[in-house]
Amino acid sequence: MIFIWAEDTQHAIGHKGQLPWHLPADMAFFKQHTIGKTLISGSRTFASYKKPLPHRKNIVLTTRTATDYPSSVEVLHSASEVAAYEQAHPQETVIVSGGAKVFKSLLPYVDTLLRTRVQHTFKADTYMPKIDYDQFELISSTTHQPDEKNPYSMIFEHWQRR
Template identity: 45%
Template sequence: MLIFLWAESQGKVIGFHGSLPWHLPADMHYFKTVTTGNTIVAGAKTFASFPQVLPNRTNVVVSHRDASEFPAGVTVLNSLDAVREYAAQRPTEKIFVVGGAQIFAGLIDDVDFLYRTVIDAGFDGDTWMPAIDYTKFQLIDRQPGVRNEKNTVDYAFEQYQRRS
């Protein structure tokens, strides 16, 4: 199954200068918790924002470039159709599409679940979440985030399932 996993601030901002606009350790922790033991699919720019190949997960990168240009251990897929085929061959696996905007936009009609962290604050950005028709999805879980000295904004973790 394909699951989108992302965080967005007010105005659907998701990125700035090749990385995340905010510092929200609780969301990093959530990302690690839900993706560990599963598969992540990242566009080449998002993959470049990671400090390393993410451990304890299958790392798939979407790029037009050859696999030899990426670290060993990374699976490189050269098209969104290749991502669809990869997911279709693994129907019982949780495959987390972790962005960025180009990859989300191309797979919106294929995604089964949306895991969205909603950040109730404004940040400067240069990358936005593509439009999603939420009438096609049902909210199945919403957990408010804890605001504290390290996580200084309001946020919530939402999960949606595509309506059948």
């Protein structure tokens, strides 16, 4: 299972139900890594997309019933259901797009972390849960310098569970 997210220098990830920033280079990174995969999102994060993300299998994690969602969207109700789903679908790549509640409950199952570190501090109300990076190895780290569309420097990191 893969986690993908972007955080600021204080581990902030969200503000008022949205991302605290607009960074097209990070959106492109997200798209590149999620297209064709099975995307798991918490109900708040899924609501922030406004509609299912195209060219991906969209799965929402919620305590509510499936009837609250379009028929194209699959619904799961617990972290253990997500783990069972992944076991039952070995041909799919399961990638988790958050938010904080979902990351926290799926932390025991994750083996790959795709973290974008945005080199700025934002006003925020949602923070990444604490991750013990000693349990992971940094495989690669790529810096994206600020440009006219992306006002902050970003570091794209790939971590693998040891």
